[in-house]
Amino acid sequence: MPLKQKPPGTLISFEGSEGSGKSTQIVRLAAHLQKLKREVVSVREPGGTEIGEQIRNIIVHNSRGDEMCAETELLLFTAARAQLVREVIVPALVRGCTVLSDRFLDSSTVYQGIGRNLARDPVQQINQFAVGNVMPDLTIVIDVPTTLSLKRIRQRASDVPDRMERENISFYNKIREGYLVLAKSMPQRFVVIDGARTEDAIEKSIWAAVKPRLG
Numbered sequence: 485m486p487l488k489q490k491p492p493g494t495l496i497s498f499e500g501s502e503g504s505g506k507s508t509q510i511v512r513l514a515a516h517l518q519k520l521k522r523e524v525v526s527v528r529e530p531g532g533t534e535i536g537e538q539i540r541n542i543i544v545h546n547s548r549g550d551e552m553c554a555e556t557e558l559l560l561f562t563a564a565r566a567q568l569v570r571e572v573i574v575p576a577l578v579r580g581c582t583v584l585s586d587r588f589l590d591s592s593t594v595y596q597g598i599g600r601n602l603a604r605d606p607v608q609q610i611n612q613f614a615v616g617n618v619m620p621d622l623t624i625v626i627d628v629p630t631t632l633s634l635k636r637i638r639q640r641a642s643d644v645p646d647r648m649e650r651e652n653i654s655f656y657n658k659i660r661e662g663y664l665v666l667a668k669s670m671p672q673r674f675v676v677i678d679g680a681r682t683e684d685a686i687e688k689s690i691w692a693a694v695k696p697r698l699g
């Protein structure tokens with residue numbers, strides 16, 4: 485690490501607000517890829533490694549989490565990502581797998597940079613340090629109106645909203661807008677999918693974006 489040359493695998497990240505339907509669509513995309521006999525590795529952030537899951541627990545469920553400052557939050561998310569990249573993502577890409585990541589470095593750019601108002605340059609540098617030169621080949625942003633995203637969070641069965649989910653509507657408006665601006669600035673890497681449609685329609689749009697990019 486970092487990689488000396490581009491490995492044969494493909495890294496696709498999924499981004500969007502909570503309740504945008506990323507996890508459902510990752511399962512559906514994995515099924516398409518497996519039909520083509522591709523080996524798929526699905527990971528989620530923060531987490532995906534033992535160290536990462538422990539970090540996730542601190543960030544999301546720590547009862548004193550409300551006292552966590554934005555800088556700590558950024559460093560914890562990126563620490564979990566650094567581990568995931570080296571322990572899971574790079575070996576999978578070297579084996580030629582398609583890696584589907586439920587969130588990647590753009591989540592830190594948007595949530596900590598834009599949502600928490602941390603300065604852009606340090607966020608970018610820390611992000612870059614954490615991932616080395618492992619960047620997504622494609623990033624799919626599932627865009628949903630904030631009201632819909634909040635409605636889905638509240639409808640989620642069984643759990644009490646976690647620390648991030650307790651943020652207010654203006655925070656989530658900033659997140660949504662942040663993703664749209666970021667996607668516009670890097671159209672070669674990003675595809676924005678309208679997530680306010682049926683799951684089948686969203687699946688179709690995602691497959692249409694992914695298929696031509698497969699080697």
Ligand code: TMP
Pocket residue numbers: 502529530561562587588589590591592593595596648649
């Ligand atoms: P999830 O609900 O999609 O699993 O994401 C967990 C929460 O962590 C979600 O509120 C987004 C947030 N998050 C960040 O704030 N920064 C990050 O870098 C990542 C990966 C997630």
